[in-house]
Amino acid sequence: MSYIRPKFQHPLLPKNTLGYNRKDYEGTISTLCAGCGHDSISAAIVDACFELNIEPHRVAKMSGIGCSSKTPAYFLSNSHGFNSVHGRMPSVTTGANLANRSMVYLGVSGDGDTASIGMGQFVHVMRRNLNMTYIVMNNGCYGLTKGQDSATADKGSVSKAGQVNSFEGIDLCALAIELGATFVAQSFSGDKQQLVPLIKAAMAHSGFSFINVISPCVTFNNNQGSTKSYDYVREHNETLSRLDFVPVGTEITAKYDQNEVTEVEMHDGSLISLHKLGNDWDPENKLSIITALHKARDKNEILTGMLYLDRESVELNELLNTTPVPLNQLTEQQLCPGNEVLQGMNAELR
């Protein structure tokens, strides 16, 4: 069951420039376990969309199957949502995007939905650079079937039952960078301050934006020895960058040492200002970030923040030379060539 939130709201709730307040971006009440990391991510999505001034109905929420894929019910009630089949959210989103390129596509998925059953579609949606934001709520286990290890569980991580995972864990960020994602970030569900601007920047990016969010499973994978527990992630979180998202038409207020700040203008005119916290990587150099990820893994660190950005990104519809008019809005006149043309074809076939 999804519980409906009370409609009552304080009349003085602050509104964004479109006249919506934060509640307009909320969903039904979550039925996930109390303390689930996913609920924090849902809240971050609500904040990001509110602050981004997106009209809620211009967003399509896409998901597959699993605990994470249930969350679209818990944010953006005024948006259409599509809870598809396990591991296949990318293909459904691809079709939806081709049908109407003017909307904002937000996909959420889990580590099982992405790194196991959905690995094929995940890989291919990235190499096509579909214009969408893809958030993985990564807890290293299958929550909905009671805690089996997933493919992102780190080697050596200990399960609730005390078993040590003997298989290599898949690093989704490294994979995304390798396979053509044009925006890659990593974060932690417990760090909303970091996560909200990342989601905003991801949604403003034209192309495939990937955010891997470590999101602990309080019920099945929050034990001692787990590398996806709240305690472990807090202790091993190594923030690589801080990102400020500056919406269209807003003054830049944050001040950094210019040598350490990269400013990038996004497709819609907004700006991201990236504050590097280390000097041995460059967010626009794949090799440097892959190296940084490997080094961090050797030190048992989890790198978070904005990792990679391709500012030359060309998204799928542009690659296909598709008309800027959403295909689902083309008129019958534009679609059907008519009988005269057909009779000409008949003549050629005689």
Place this chain on the structure above:
Amino acid sequence: MSRINDFVVRFANVNGTGSASANYLFSKAIFRMGVPVSAKNIFPSNIQGLPTWYEVRVSEKGYLGRREGVDLMVCVNPQSMKRDIASVKSGGYFLYDSTKKLHEEFYREDIHFIGVPLMDICNREFTDPRQKQLFKNIVYVGALARLLNLDTEIIKGLFEDQFQGKEKLIAPNMKALELGVDFITQHYSYPLDFRVEPRDLVGDAIFIDGNSAAGLGAVYGGATVVSWYPITPSTSLVSAFEEYAKKLRIDPVSGKNNFSIVQAEDELAAIGMAIGANWNGARAFTATSGPGVSLMSEFLGLAYYAEIPVVLVDVQRSGPSTGMPTRTQQSDYLLAAYASHGDTKHVLLIPSTPKECFDMMADAFDYAELLQTPVIMMTDLDLGMNDHMSEPFDWDDTRKYNRGKVLSAEDLESIQSWGRYRDVDGDGIPYRTLPGTHPTKGSYFTRGSSHDENAAYSEDSATYVRIMDRLKKKLQTATTKIPVPVAYQESNTSATGMIFFGTSRFAAEEAIDILRLQGIAIDAIRLRSFPFQQEVLQFIDEHDTIYVIEQNRDAQMRALLINELEVNPKKMKKVLNYDGFPITADLILQQMQEHQFQPLN
């Protein structure tokens, strides 16, 4: 009996040697002479170097099905020569490349051998190595033209059509053709006892393959998003869509595409994309064959239960598993009718000609949107990949696409309350909304999990049953929208009936004709869709014996008829062909005899 315009020619080639266009030239020339012709490619699952055949049946009576027995074999493939010689009918002809002498043991006393030194002629007359190879094919067409009385002016006209913009290729092709004509003139008596005489029997028919027709139908039907994964024999359908769309769907002002085609990573993604696009209000389809439908099954169940329109074409080939990928069959009916786990049922359209491929493909989008469910067009390799003589295409310019029950922003403003899965009209078809329509109304959560009338998650048993029963009602409504069977008699003439569908029709119609010529009456209907209408049940009820003719081992359509209509299995007789070749009238008549067919007049 006259052998004019009544014979079978088979070509034995090596694939990848350019024989296909020469063989097409041969069939098309006969078609242009006004004589009904049907052509079948019998090809290997291979690109180069293996034996491939092309079989042309010429029929004054207009029989377009395959016929056993080769009257004239044109063999330019030493690999298959022995069995090619064996396949010629007694009294028939064997035309071969006599550049190399035929083995003594290959000779048969009861057939005629016509040696034409194809390679010698080409080596002598042409210098370019590619031309030496390609023109061997044209030389044998020239030889056939002389032997069978083909009109070389018509062939010249075909060259002119083929080489528009490359006119300098016409002269060497004509030269090769004349070389073949001249060789026969000088060395053999001609024409043969069977041959072509011009007629006016094809009317305004066109000559095209079903996949091209379906691709064009999708353009006319307003498809904008096409996702697909390559698989024989459906690949050429999407290629045709792309070719037509590039001609007919480029925005004249911007030069941009008014369509998107994505080659997916597999069939699961292909159907997923088509479903996502339809969910978002575009007309989208994918095309595949049996193995693809197996993979798409989970998604088909989602589209059925979440009520999302989607169009799928299944160009059937021989299964199971990889089966014989380049041979035809009608063996995906049970799979397609009930694809996916749980209680599901899908609308199937069953074309039998290129014209029907065009019409049904265009109509499929209307049916899918009207019914908010998957619609699967069931063609097969024979229809999809072979050129067929067909009624011409036609489009009613006053026609409007039927987009089904989709609520606009204004509709949402004006109605009091709305629920995605409410049966407002009592026909089982709910109203849907498209993403992005209205800022505060009409949004809902599409899901494959159980849901109530307002699309909210529900595990309530009564709600679940209500929704499932409504879906059943919706598929019942479907039977009033989709094409009814075609009857072959105004009123019943016999206690015996035949049921057939798709490409089995050609052989079945021929069988009916043969029986009727013998004074034996038999009634028949041709199915064009599933779920079955009342008319089908009525036809079965009105006959004591029904022969169900189909191209699979397990009598799948018969199983569907028995399962859906609860008719007595005993009266439903199987007539089955499943060797991968198109069914023949002879096989139908023979199997009917084996069933102790005793027609009652």
